[in-house]
Amino acid sequence: MGGHANAGYHPLTTETVVQVVAPLNHFADVNQLEIKEIGDGNLNYVFHVVEPATGKSLIVKQALPYAKVVGESWPLTLDRARIESEALRRAAEYVPALVPKVHHTDERLACTVMEDLSDHVILRKGLIQGQVYPKLAEHIATFLAQTLFHTSDFFLSPLDKKEQVRAFINPELCKITEDLVFTDPFFNHETNDFPEALQSSVEALWNDLELKRETAKLKHAFLTRAEALVHGDLHTGSIFVTADSTKVIDPEFAYYGPIAFDIGQFFANLALNYLSHFHHSPDPQQRRTFQEYLLEVIEETWARFKEQFSQLWQTKGQDVYMQVAGVEDDFFERLLEDTIGFAGCEVIRRTIGLAHVADLDSISDEETQLRLKDKALTLGSVLIKQRRQLTRITHLSETIRGVA
């Protein structure tokens, strides 16, 4: 600290990015680079840097000192670039094939130089198009089990773990989640964003005291439960895929939080995609097949996650209580309950909160979009309120099928 917070920082341009990549000796001739900014530009720049002669390329992702949302702009810590770099490096210790390789971190410029994954597509886009990814469940289950187990008290010594908690203190990004996922959608708050025709359904949700009472518990868990280093933003826009490769990107929201949050956010985005296929897949047979595939991804991810996490628990568990009869069962029982609850919160916030998903928002037919958003609200509420009764992963898929 000391001095002013952002000393030496300046936003990069397609002209100045070369200064960041030149010292890395990655390219044959840095005077021959083609550079394009390809990010969405709300929080970060993403520069694609390619050398046509060699075909070599890199990505430079830089945090901006502010966030732009609906025309407004507020300051946002550059420290999230450090968090993102560190979280990617941490994940690479356990699952190097499932994250982009980090070549360089520049803390002064708040940027990460990483592997170019332009041969992959964003999972959300692929799923909207009805693409099937046969390895997705296996890969995400592995990512979750390995990263979450190895950063938790089940594996780290209590002293190491607290040091890790400290290294990943991420209050400003957590505040965004606390507000946008757990609070604003459940109250009449100005950040909310939904069509007028949904007003009565949204008001019913705001007036549902049981729903709010249950959501309060989930928010409290997010605020207080430093269980493992979670990704914190594991929606389908943070996953890059090909037919046989999966890469998790964008962990700038990483912090020590509840393990169930990552799993629940992933499942919620699959559930939203499921609903969206009532529009995106007009042929009923194709639609059913694809929707069932999505539910299989949920079930297989959970099963494989549980199997791997359990294997790690049995072979690498560090706490004496982990061998006591029933302790592991209790852990997974609570984990599924919380996963389903967090999934419910994510489904609701992506429907009426500030940040929507293209799965539903890209639906051109207004009436269909409305009907599906209404279903999403029902699904989210049911998941939050009935999570204790949904004691098997198949209960989650049955609930999604039932609401739809």
Ligand code: ADP
């Ligand atoms: P943000 O935090 O602003 O959402 P992301 O890390 O999600 O930034 O990146 C935004 C977009 O930039 C991605 O959707 C993808 O299109 C592109 N992108 C990000 N990282 C890479 C990469 N390693 N390789 C290729 N494209 C990338």
Ligand code: MG
């Ligand atoms: Mg983005």
Ligand code: MG
């Ligand atoms: Mg991000």
Ligand code: MG
């Ligand atoms: Mg992103």
